[in-house]
Amino acid sequence: MDFITGFDRDQLVMMDFESCLGPDSWARIVDMFVDILPMGDLGFRDVLNNEGRPPYRSSDMLKLYLYGYKNKLRSSRQLEHACKVNLEVIWLLKGLRPSARKIAYFRKRNPKAFKGAFRYFVVLLKDWELIEGETIAIDSFKIRAQNALKNNFNQNKIDRHIEYIDNKILEYQQQLDAEDGDSDTEKIQDKIAYQESKKERYRNIGEELRTSGERQISLTDPDARSVVLHRNIINVGYNVQAGCDAKYKLFVNNDTGTVNDTHALSPMALDAKQLLGVEKMRTLTDKGYTTGKHLDICTKNGITTYSSPKEHSSQHNGLYPMVDFKYDREMDTYTCPDGQILVTNGTVYNKAGHKVKHYKNRQACKVCPVRHLCTTNKNGRFIERSIYQEALEENQKRVEENPEYYRLRQQITEHQFGTIKRQWGFTHTLMKGKQNVLSEVNLIMICYNLSRLVSILDPKVLKDRLKRLVDIFFALFGAISAILGDFPFLGNLVYHKRTGYKTFA
Template sequence: MRFIIGKDRKQSALFPVSLEESIGVENEVRAIDLFVNSLDLEKMGFKVCFPEGGRPAYHPAVLLKLFIYGYLNRIRSSRNLEKECRRNIEMMWLIEELSPDHNTIANFRKDNPDAIKRVFRATVQLAKNFNLIGGKIIAGDGTKLRAQNSKKNNFNTKKIDRHLQYIDHKLEQYTKDLASADGEVEREEAQKNIKLHSSRKEGYEKLQQQLKETGEPQISASDPESRQMVIRGNTTEVAYNVQSTVDAKHCIPIDYEVTNQNDKKAMGAMVRRAKSILGTTDFTALFDKGYYTGSELGIVQGLGIKALVAIPDQASTAPDCNYNVQNFTYDQQNDTYTCPEGYQLTTNGKLYLKYRGTSNQTEFKQYRTKACKSCPVKNLCTKAKNGKVVERNTFTPMYEQNRKNVEEDPELYLRRQAIVEHPFGTIKRQWGFDHILSKKGKKRASADVGFIFIAYNLKRILCLMGKKGFREVYAQLVICLFILKETYKAILTTFYPTDPVNLIFCPDPGSNLKRLILVHNWR
């Protein structure tokens, strides 16, 4: 049988192949290079000017290209990225055969979380310029990414008290052993154990004091801002909750935020940022039942944005579910409720306060009717001796409006999961990015997550635009990024040193602006 034979490793070449010739015209590293070169890194917050003296620094563009390429190819570790600089021909072409050490690489990610988020915003702007973002329907959700902190090193008040009780018991036992010790060896062993457990007790008391001072419900030793959260069912992990808003047209994330809280109080801020990013309120926001909170619904509706939030199953408050409060009809004009039997419930107008937690309070009114006592179906409606009492709080109108939105368009909400789970599924299942790589707080975690979303958006844009042929996409990238930075001449010189390129400015119909048309003679 014949086989394909490789080249002799010792064979010398008369005309060595350059790096430029080794990288195909359709290789994605060319798009990365073009994208980063088009950004104004100084305005984005990267440090560009360094003092003279000492070893010269690497330009932030070099390290940004390095990270984007790494995350696109599922390489996040600074040490692995350092290796790729010396053995990966695509990486050599991209950063011009530079090889920063792993500390320099890691510090770049650690020191630039805000600037990295602005780079993500640039990918969103790129998608908008290619008309890949519809801006009519968005879906929001959160996903848990494991932190670099074990459950063992996560503490709450009950867990610390349990440890302290155990240590006190052991100290009492070792103190008795010391008192009854006959030999020097036994005495030294008891003293050693007492010293060890006393040191551990001091550590737990410091954690206890820290919890009291901060008012936080829990604390993590390795990654202080990570929190133990429910992943699903009864399964918990010490993690961060990454909130993301995704546009429905092509499932492109337009926003992300790293938090250590659950979803309950996140929707208002997410929708407010989406309004700023999209520049309009003419869109519909879809969220699951974890976001079903009156105050957050109030924020969204106050912005004039339509929201469809899944309504959680509510526990039955009546012996027969047909007589639950949601089956009572509210008359806004008369401020009364009508029960399923036709009786009218009225209020005395007095506002009552209900406390949920130390700082959360809600005002509500009570509605009742005297007819309840003689009602023939009272035993189906309530077990209360004095009859049914209906409460209406300040957020009830928001809940009612949301219910109306869901009932008007039940099919629309069903799209939520397909929209927002697309990026999460790709990132966690396909790419394996199910954990935060960095430690020491939300800022550093945000930098890691930022690069994940940058890589996702660039990959998504290239995949979508690639249907028209990469060469066409490349030309469109040039046009778009020239407009963004307005430094087209320098980039043309870099990327097309020999090809004929014509730039034509022409009026855009119906606008005072001018359009930039790039005419490129592809070989």
């Protein structure tokens, strides 16, 4: 009698390893999906092995990562362990057991290829008519970086540290002056020397900050920035931009740049438009993206924006507000509440990064009977108008006339962010540097789009589509091989019983 199972050994039936996986297993979906990707064209590089052994194929490593990111297994150590104990991973990698170092090396070495794989998938979804490209909602989410807040500095923080050190040094010097004996003198001098070394370190950081031309600097991850994560909690991280299609809420593109959304609208919108190959497109964004320059760029490129309008920055100080001044587009003038005409000399001024023109009428202001209700400026009232004001006004009009359409914005983007952050644990990055961080973003977005396909198409339909693509690919490969000869660098074709189609050995 077997001690573990309670059955006679000669009565035991060998379990079919294939039956360990359900027919709709995520591992099966990932396996078929990766086999349709042109790994070489996307730029993936295999991971070399030691002692002359064959390299780990990039397709196997990508399968491992796509399985792991969906199941909250992101670190190379976790994935290495899964290769030994997780039946689905063992099946997926055909028993391969790459080390944590090899796994991490593959992710670090292929940032452009991960991006290429995601964008290739997006184009495939467009061909399947699962992405329309008519309405794209653009929003952002923040993730923590591999950089502690104490290792992030701006000039004010550096000045505070130096001021604190100067006070400590002054305190120690006062102790030296008051010391009668020599017993503690050496210890105090050592403390002063230690504080001087810290002061020199902060001075070097300040010099590096000034040289960089940036407002802040991170020592561990130079690309990371101090951002507001949620509820005014500040941490060092990345502000990740994401574009989502309205039809099935699938991710379309991504990027990460500055700490806010101010300059992200037109780059994201133009990138999505080019990738999807559409002539016209509409975008939905919140007020963080409402910048006249980028609204104007979108309009000139066939992109209709619906971005929540911002309130005018003029102060509510009891004087005539901006809305009381009527603009004449044909004459390029303003009419004040007293009926006087304010004109511009045509000069464009740069005010805090915004390009504006000034409109004024000093002569009329000197004798204006309601001047005390209009301005306290000794030279009279003048109006600042952005050179992109027309784009701002047209955008505001569209939003106000289509409130129901604009409300679709949250429905298109919020669910994805909740899934990848709350369910899949993508609240922080394991990588350093913008390109490597985007590797993780592209991986998680591939996982999301692929898992959504299971819901949209039904697992059987999805697997049939993937299988047809694989068959087409290998049919084309066979035809080319017959004409041009064998391609030894591709390896031999092997038939797998578990998948029902051919793959490279």
